Amino acid sequence: MKSASNPIRNQPIPSCLPEDPPGGVTAGLDWAWNDHAVSIVDHRGRQIDRCTVEHTAAGLRGLLGFLARNNASEVAIERPDGPVVDTLLGAGITIVVISPNQVKNLRRRYGQAGNKDDRFDAYVLADTLRTDRARLRPLIPDQDDTIALRRACRARKDLVNHRVAVCNQLRAHLQAALPAAVGLFTDLDSPISLAFLTRFDTQDKIDWLTPTRLGAWLRKQGYSGRTSSAMLHQKILAAPRGPQDVFADALAGITASYVAVLRTLTEQIRVLEKHIDRQLAAHPDQHIFTSLPRSGRVRAARLLAEIGDCRARFPTPEALICLAGAAPSTRQSGKLRAVTFRWACDKQLRDAVTDFAADSIKTNPWAADLYQRAITRGCDHPHAVRILARAWLTIIWHCWQDHTPYDPAKHHALQVFLTPKTEAA
Known part of the structure; x- marks a missing residue:
């Protein structure tokens, strides 16, 4: 049984932004509960138009009209979901997500005060989309059943x-x-x-x-x-x-x-x-995550939902590992080099992955050995679980990219513990 999906989400979305913004303009939208501030910036960084739209059906239709009048086809926003994002995606608008923490730091580009103002934040979003295009990626949404x-x-x-x-x-x-x-x-x-x-x-x-x-x-x-x-x-x-x-x-x-x-x-x-x-039973990727040891139904569903179904979002295992917060963060200045806990990550994804990794040690001898070796080196339980989660994410990524379930017989590191050791002659 295959669940229905939104045809707009099936349209191909490029994995990177073009070098120059289409039409020479970029837009920024500061999301709020009752209304949203919108700013339009030209290729020189000058604000050429702005408005505030209400969070209503009529207001969102007005938002599309405002963007069309200014020939804006790219919008920077702080959140990746909700009615505003659905409306923009439905109109074929390219969305770029810039997190609130990034916007908070970016305000100081334009002044020392760093005051919070919705209209100013909309301008910051639009101008950042203009200047930092090489480091930004368009939002590639998951299918409706995954969401x-x-x-x-x-x-x-x-x-x-x-x-x-x-x-x-x-x-x-x-x-x-x-x-x-x-x-x-x-x-x-x-x-x-x-x-x-x-x-x-x-x-x-x-x-x-x-x-x-x-x-x-x-x-x-x-x-x-x-x-x-x-x-x-x-x-x-x-x-x-x-x-x-x-x-x-x-x-x-x-x-x-x-x-x-x-x-x-x-x-x-x-x-x-x-x-x-x-x-979960109706999802086309369910066989991948239910095959993992001690994944169960709810745990498998959480892993699937938080990783998503868009393979282009994670072109390498490292991309998935970093977003999940399973890799440490390295900071270096002069002779000082520090490897610390990665605070900036997807907290929901990290919680789902570490929950699975911590329980996998009960039945998987490879996972138990990797966890125990981390404990022996002096790592505490959360740190050892993150080390194990990092190893599991590499395996999960390959299964996910190949659309194949986890097979213990093909897990070579696991076979070392399952194959009886022959006695020396």
């Missing part, structure tokens, strides 16, 4: 982070309201833990429990944990006692609110995961 998968994966990640935050808030609340429930089960947001907090939400109700009563309740809930009811009851007795009577009832209302939020978040994360699984 949709990326948004679903990021939405799930946001919900997971929200669930962790609410779980921490509930734990802090229970430390004072119901200490016996903290640490009783492995995960505070697990179904059995939430069911316990729903049934035994005050100290008075917990005092009613005996090992026999607790065991009967656990069997009714289908509890399959390895800890016996007697040991769980001993944990309850060893914990500090919470408040009782009227004050306890008031605190139980807060507990119920946190439990309800956690249940809703858990359910919606599960719904999103099913949606992601369906999207």
Whole structure:
């Protein structure tokens, strides 16, 4: 099953800008929530026109008319997605993305103050597009199915982070309201833990429990944990006692609110995961990323979505590695040379790659050995994972470029660990 895609995104886009801007003009657009400042600059760097358009359907149509009147076919902007970008791409406009951090530094080209002004930033974007063409690249968008998968994966990640935050808030609340429930089960947001907090939400109700009563309740809930009811009851007795009577009832209302939020978040994360699984199954590149060790479905979907489907964006493995932040940054001045952590990168891509790399050591002996050798050299866990991620990205890039799944039998470095060593004669 092949998902539908936007025909505009199928049109070929050159991988580099022409030496001179078409029509001798460049445009810059400073994106905002309610309106957008637009500036037109000629070949000498003079601003020849500017306007502000509203973030409405009529405003975006007016933007296209404004660009057409000024014969502008290239626009520099600070973000690579959204309705504005879709409108410009649909009209055949070449888009060049210049990050907000770059714009912040570029302001000092034109003055010492470096003040933030939307109209001035639009001019800076347009003039940078005119002067720095050799270092800039046009935006090559992914297909619609990849973009949709990326948004679903990021939405799930946001919900997971929200669930962790609410779980921490509930734990802090229970430390004072119901200490016996903290640490009783492995995960505070697990179904059995939430069911316990729903049934035994005050100290008075917990005092009613005996090992026999607790065991009967656990069997009714289908509890399959390895800890016996007697040991769980001993944990309850060893914990500090919470408040009782009227004050306890008031605190139980807060507990119920946190439990309800956690249940809703858990359910919606599960719904999103099913949606992601369906999207992944329909994607033409899914076989590449699901073949990776311990990639699963959600992890494979995140890797696919963050890397994308445009092969021209990463002509070499190093281009992908640097964007993912898996390669260090080298700074040199005179005799001073420092190799440091790469801060400027795609944070979402780095998180997806390092999450995969960290888990791959559990089943892949080559990955485990590479990670362990980094630890032995004195690297901490995050650094060792980035080293492993860099090696994995080279493999993933070749599979991705060739449209072939990962085959352990063709991974020569892995075969060293899988082939039995022959004893010396």
